[in-house]
Amino acid sequence: MARRDRGFALATILPALLVLAAIYVYPLLRTIGYSFTDYDLINRTNHFVGFANYVSLFSDPTFYTALINTLALGIAPMLGAFLLGFTEALVLNEITAGSGILRGLVLLPWVVPQVVIAFLFQFMYNPTVGVFNVILKDLGIIRTFQPWLAHPATAPAAVVLAYVWNETPFFMLMLLAGLQSIPNEIIEAAVVDGAGWWQRLWFVTLPQLRRIIAITTILTVIWNFNNFTIIWPMTEGGPANWTLTFSVWVYRQAFQDFNLGYAATIGVLWLGLLLVVTGFYLRAIGGRDEAP
Template identity: 40%
Template sequence: MPNNKFRKKKNNVQLKNRGGNLHDSSKTAVILLAPGLIIMSFVILYPLLRAFILSFYNRELTKPNQNSFVLFENFQRLLHDDTFWTTVKNTFTFTLTTVFISVIIALVIAIALDQLPKKFSGLRGLILIPWVIPGIVVGFLFLYMFDYDVGIINFFLQRLGVIEEYVPWLMDGNLAMIAIIVAHVWNQIPFHTLMIAAGLKTVPRDLQEAAFAEGANRWQEFWHVTLPNIKGILVISSLLMLIRNFNNFPIIFTMTGGGPGESTLTSVLHIYKLAFEKFQLSYASAVGMIWVVVLLVMSIVYIRLLQKEY
């Protein structure tokens, strides 16, 4: 009995010490993180709050004396703004198409890489090259590739007999959208490939072997075994890239600048042009707030899916 009492007292002392250590560690973590959190709050929250307040005024840089409170007039204006709705259509068309094509191609590449012998594992590093190239460089690269006179795209398509004459890719509205989608697909495939390749490593090999033992072919095994096990990876990587593409700026700005006309004008380019070319700061802030809400909803969905078990 005395030994049991001694053990209980010893355990209580150890628990108290652990609690004290955890409390001290938490305080230390807060102290160390505080400067960074304060700086990040200022960098992120202040511009967001400033834009929110500005959206209720009629501030324009070309009219310095005009700065009256107009409440919801800017938001009412965008409801009747044809350019705004064009950017909505362009943004969703560009984003959804890019992500869908990127995921499909990356899935094929990831499965192919997964089948390669270990001696070819270095190929995985080469696949990442397009992902690490800065967006502005990718934009200039594809700008010259799709050039009407000297572009390599026209050269090869003509040699292959696909086209008879050179095509003005970046001077035609529909073709310009295709061009920027191709550029972004090339740039984003490595991200999806890396994510899917990691997911393929988690697929239980015994389930795959059991499927083949039961007479399933390669396609049936993929559809009923592999795909369900990587579904979570596909959903998360796709949604993360959807959020990123809504804010994608450098490649489109470099290749087309939103043109010709408004055929490739996306939301982020529209806000940029309103604020820094037309100097309509308040209206640009109102448009930006709409897209902040859209991205916030998508971010909440993303976080919920991260917590979901597949």
Template identity: 40%
Template sequence: MLKRDRWLTWIFVTPAVLLVAVMMYYPMIGTVIESFYSTSFINPTPKFVGLAVYQKIFGSADFLQIVWNSCVWTLAVVALQNVFGFFCALLLNQKLPGQGLMRSLILLPWVLPGVVAAILWRFMYDPQLGLINSFLISAGFGDQGLAWLADSSTAMAAVVIAAVWKGFPFCTIVYLAALQNVEEEQMEAARIDGAGAVRRLWHIVLPSMKEVIAINFILTTILTFNYFDMIWVLTRGGPQNSTHIFPTKIYELGFGQFRFGEAAGYGVVSIVILALLITLYFLAQGSGRKAAS
């Protein structure tokens, strides 16, 4: 009986394993292999060059800029999305008039296609006709509009704000669902003992949600690090590479310049960096749990 159950388990699991292998691991292995070949529009026949592609990538003046941009972009967007999402979830968890309507409306930025959201923000950042500059000028902050997306000192902040607006509703829904599972008995007991809202949040709510918070941080890190639409539509990596991240650089090399070997090399490097970020996060979580125990 036990042997038959084991065979049934393998029969049901095998299709899923094969699907993941074909859809995920096969392209990843193909990307690694592609990174050892040099291909260009003029010479489309792949030529094996070994590690020369990686030497060219690491020796490029743009590489460190792209790594820095990717880390700043990811950390800023993930942190702000989770913070805003968490506090919006706390607000929507209260018994307020029109609670159901507010929960529905807050999803609108997230359900918008990424390209559509980016186009909307591009209009809002327009130096002459944009809503943001019009508001700042009417409020007395200057007498002419700023070129938010054309200035290397403001472009990254501009795309981060747009990405946070687009993605924080996802964090809101995740945290709102987690707040529903916080035990009301513990909250009531804390109120009776005289604990204020901040102490209840710190000692009851956050410990109850720590697993959800950890998983959501990992998910948003992966999604943000690989997020392509917002930056490409708003700035295409400019100005002066100030907003170029790995996905936009890979797209530019592969589909703009047909340098598929370098594009694959950047893809492999981005996977390694993302894996390191997630590993560091898990190590920090593990050390925190050991210290707590």
């Protein structure tokens, strides 16, 4: 490219770069800067404290609780939603009559706003009038109504179920598109070679979908890591921090405790975790398809 052309190109993208810098780079740098301060709106302090927040964070038991919960609530719903979504995609791929209506119905949970999903599930889990309790008691599985969101043993699973319900249609949609893009010739060749349904699924379908599976699962994990709208209305990170994730913890520290320095430190470490996962994602979308 000629020098003049390069100058022109730079001039045309400069406004966009400046906007991006203002929106992304400045807040990021500011957050990293705050993580080295004791910025606290209640105690009215804002001094440089070096790595004190990081040292304090690594000695804070809540950090490890939040880390484990963030990983668990990032990965477990993805696994559940993937299995259900893949099953739905396989079924819908075989159905021809009424498939349009069925696909529309199956997609519904994906279009419901997450905060609505949170309140719906919270109501369904209600310990006095919730439909979960009514059904389980009628079936004889429980003797008394249970506080699903208030018990450490059940609250994380109850939250995971809400995530799964929301995310399953995404997997269904993407994997169904993937299934329909597999050339018929490959399937037919496998049939001719005497491959059964399971063998076709394992040796033909799954390898063909490998890249889609990698992208969708990693994307879902990233979304789950950042999820706030489901978990906050449902549990606020409780009971006793059993569903506390980094997103909830940062919110609490920043907007309830106004401990901005510490909140920024959590945010920076959380960003590091997300960057690792994003690295996997970039590798997945940048990878080359293997020849069938």
